[in-house]
Amino acid sequence: MAIKTGKNKISSAIVLFIYFLIVLFPIYWMFITGIKTPDEIYTPQPTYFPKHPTTANFVSIFTTRPYIRYTINSLTIALGATFTCIVFGTLAAYGFSRYRFKGNRSLRFLFLASRIFPPISLIVPFFIVIGWLHLYNTLLAQIIINTYMWLPFYVWINIGFFDSIPHELEQAAQIDGCSRFQTFFKIAFPLSLPGIAATSIITFLGTWNEFLYNLILAPTERAKNLSVGASDFIADMFISWNQMGAGALITCIPAIIFVIFFQKYIVQGLTAGAVKG
Amino acid sequence: MLKTKNRLIKDSLFGFLLVLPTLILLILLVIFPVGYVISLSFFNYSSGTPFFTGFTNYTELLFHDAHFWLYFVHSLEYVGIAIGAGFIMGLLVALSLNAINRFKGTLRSITLLAWAVPPVIASLMWKWMLNDTNGVINDILFKMHIISQPVAWLALPNATMVVLGLVHAWTATPLIMVILLAGLQAIPAELYESAAIDGANSLQKFTMITYPLLKASVLSAVMISSIFAFRTIDIVFTLTKGGPGDATEMLVTYLYDNAFRFMKIGYAATLSVLMVIISILMIALLVNIIRPKRNE
Numbered sequence: 001m002a003i004k005t006g007k008n009k010i011s012s013a014i015v016l017f018i019y020f021l022i023v024l025f026p027i028y029w030m031f032i033t034g035i036k037t038p039d040e041i042y043t044p045q046p047t048y049f050p051k052h053p054t055t056a057n058f059v060s061i062f063t064t065r066p067y068i069r070y071t072i073n074s075l076t077i078a079l080g081a082t083f084t085c086i087v088f089g090t091l092a093a094y095g096f097s098r099y100r101f102k103g104n105r106s107l108r109f110l111f112l113a114s115r116i117f118p119p120i121s122l123i124v125p126f127f128i129v130i131g132w133l134h135l136y137n138t139l140l141a142q143i144i145i146n147t148y149m150w151l152p153f154y155v156w157i158n159i160g161f162f163d164s165i166p167h168e169l170e171q172a173a174q175i176d177g178c179s180r181f182q183t184f185f186k187i188a189f190p191l192s193l194p195g196i197a198a199t200s201i202i203t204f205l206g207t208w209n210e211f212l213y214n215l216i217l218a219p220t221e222r223a224k225n226l227s228v229g230a231s232d233f234i235a236d237m238f239i240s241w242n243q244m245g246a247g248a249l250i251t252c253i254p255a256i257i258f259v260i261f262f263q264k265y266i267v268q269g270l271t272a273g274a275v276k277g
Numbered sequence: 278m279l280k281t282k283n284r285l286i287k288d289s290l291f292g293f294l295l296v297l298p299t300l301i302l303l304i305l306l307v308i309f310p311v312g313y314v315i316s317l318s319f320f321n322y323s324s325g326t327p328f329f330t331g332f333t334n335y336t337e338l339l340f341h342d343a344h345f346w347l348y349f350v351h352s353l354e355y356v357g358i359a360i361g362a363g364f365i366m367g368l369l370v371a372l373s374l375n376a377i378n379r380f381k382g383t384l385r386s387i388t389l390l391a392w393a394v395p396p397v398i399a400s401l402m403w404k405w406m407l408n409d410t411n412g413v414i415n416d417i418l419f420k421m422h423i424i425s426q427p428v429a430w431l432a433l434p435n436a437t438m439v440v441l442g443l444v445h446a447w448t449a450t451p452l453i454m455v456i457l458l459a460g461l462q463a464i465p466a467e468l469y470e471s472a473a474i475d476g477a478n479s480l481q482k483f484t485m486i487t488y489p490l491l492k493a494s495v496l497s498a499v500m501i502s503s504i505f506a507f508r509t510i511d512i513v514f515t516l517t518k519g520g521p522g523d524a525t526e527m528l529v530t531y532l533y534d535n536a537f538r539f540m541k542i543g544y545a546a547t548l549s550v551l552m553v554i555i556s557i558l559m560i561a562l563l564v565n566i567i568r569p570k571r572n573e
Contacts, residue, residue, distance in 0.1 A: 008376050008479070009376060009377060011373075012372070012373035012374075012376040012377050013373070013377065015369050015370060015372075015373040016370065016373045016374070016377070016384065019366065019369070019370050019373075019388065019450075020387050020388075022366075022447065023387060023388065023390055023391045023447075024387065024390070026399070026402045026403065026406060026447070027390060027394065027402075029402065029405075029406055029413060030398070030402045033405065041411065042411060043411065044410065044411060045416065046411060046412075046413045046416050088298050088299045088302060089299060091295045091296075091298065091299070092295060092296045092298070092299035092300075094295055095291075095292040095293065095294070095295025095296040096292075096296060098292065099288055099289055099291060099292020099293070099295070100288070100289055100292065101289035101290070101292045101293040101296075102289070102293075104292070107296060107300065110303075111299075111303060114303055114307040116553065116556055116557060116560070117307070117311065117553055117556075118507065118508035118529070118552055118553065118556055119508060120508060120510055120529050120532055120533065120549070120552070121314065121532070121548075121549035121550070121552045121553050122307075122310045122311070122314060122549070123532075123533075123536065123549075124314055124317065124536050124542055124545050124546050124549060125309075125310035125311075125313040125314045125317070125546075126310055127536070128313070128542075129309070129310065129313070144306065145306075147302070147306070148302075148303070148306035148307065151299060151302065151303065152303065155299060180288075180291050205393055208395065209395035209396060209397070211395070211396065211397045211510075211511045211514075212510055212511070215514075216537065226395075227395045227397045227398070227511075228397070230395075230397060230398060230401060231397050231401060231514075231515055233401070234401065234404065234515065241405050241408075241411075244401060244405070245405075248398045248401055248402060251395055251397075251398050252393075252394055252395065252398055255390070255393035255394050255395065256390070256393070258393060259386050259389045259390050259392075259393045260386055263382055263385055263386040263389060264382070266389060266393075267385065267389070267455055267459075270452060270455050270456070271455060271456060271459035
């Protein structure tokens with residue numbers, strides 16, 4: 001038996017080693033591409049360790065391309081949409097979890113069902129409506145659309161988190177004379193912070209990574225985000241791969257930070273969604 | 278008595294008021310655009326004023342447009358390759374992570390990285406690595422004596438779809454893995470212990486314990502990731518834009534082209550409605566195939 005588990009562990013370690021190579025190599029390659037000189041990029045024999053590491057690519061994308069603007073846009077859109085989801089979604093999830101009212105269940109499923117529509121299938125009406133509202137190429141339009149894409153997810157997952165918090169504390173608070181709102185803000189809200197953190201991180205990353213709606217509804221630097229900004233490199237006649245590497249790295253910063261520091265929350269949020277459907 | 282009844286009514290009113298802002302927001306953001314896209318799908322709206330044409334767009338797409346069915350098949354191929362590869366990888370990684378008790382947090386963080394990297398960035402990176410003249414993939418395969426000539430991975434009429442699917446699998450594996458791992462960890466260890474006492478081997482343990490109890494997680498993982506794969510446009514848009522020729526053209530790119538290149542807005546709206554119907558059918562089908570049988 002002992003030998004068997006040992007064998008199991010070795011094969012597991014081999015699988016993980018291969019998978020980590022597959023995951024990490026492209027990220028490593030992006031990193032070294034971003035710090036290589038153009039001469040080192042355009043050789044038929046790629047170098048696996050940069051010979052003359054340089055920060056010139058980062059300097060040049062921030063000076064010759066509107067990367068400062070893209071970064072501000074990405075942050076504004078992601079923070080704006082996440083904040084809207086927290087304000088609207090937390091209240092809704094709490095309402096669904098704690099109070100019985102007519103249509104509670106069917107409304108929950110209506111919320112969930114709104115995610116059935118592939119984003120591209122709503123691009124035509126959004127494109128037209130955003131035009132009517134004179135919101136074409138604005139950050140506000142981006143925040144609104146990303147809110148639509150993530151709010152149902154946010155509500156659905158947080159219903160589960162609220163369900164898992166015992167009701168007794170809130171009942172005690174109400175007996176002590178707290179109003180319904182006070183009970184929510186003073187008792188339920190602080191207790192549900194881990195769940196809110198988990199869903200907010202996933203919402204933030206999802207919004208930060210959004211591509212399609214930004215590509216179509218934000219053609220200029222006024223509202224363009226980093227994802228679309230990075231893909232602009234391949235629209236050029238001559239692709240500057242080393243600059244693209246630098247731009248890609250900057251776009252990945254939140255992903256890397258969140259995964260390293262908040263891995264636990266991300267796993268919680270993702271699995272809560274999967275288990276509940 | 279009257280007081281408690283009053284309180285109950287107030288409670289349910291309060292609950293509804295909490296939900297109301299989100300409900301209004303979603304009605305504006307979902308119901309209205311959905312209604313609008315459905316109505317547009319009955320119009321000819323390309324140049325000039327749109328005019329009502331009934332089901333013309335639908336019959337045109339379903340019965341006269343050969344592209345539609347071809348690109349539908351391409352979409353299915355893409356989903357199949359991506360989720361097939363992603364699922365095998367995700368299952369292997371989940372089983373491995375479940376078997377190893379050390380460095381849990383670090384190991385999981387590394388597997389999650391591929392999920393958190395923006396899909397566009399992942400595909401840009403792969404586009405660069407798969408480059409035929411300076412790409413590192415060709416260099417590695419060349420050094421391993423697998424290929425003798427540089428391969429233009431993104432211009433192979435028959436195999437580029439496989440390349441696209443594998444790139445998607447790279448981004449999709451972590452979510453599949455996380456869902457399966459959660460399912461694995463919910464299986465009580467006692468079952469394996471008693472199976473070991475009864476003399477079951479690893480394969481028997483997998484087929485008799487792990488697989489049946491993992492079915493629900495498998496359903497979630499396959500369903501969620503297939504739906505995402507079906508609607509993903511970032512990867513094909515960045516890597517091939519449907520090429521070479523139309524070898525990797527899919528429903529998502531066809532919809533995009535109709536709306537924003539050919540300016541056939543009504544036709545694109547019809548395609549949108551059909552894509553929604555296909556998504557719903559996919560969900561229904563998958564639920565039926567993998568759902569654990571109640572009467573077993």
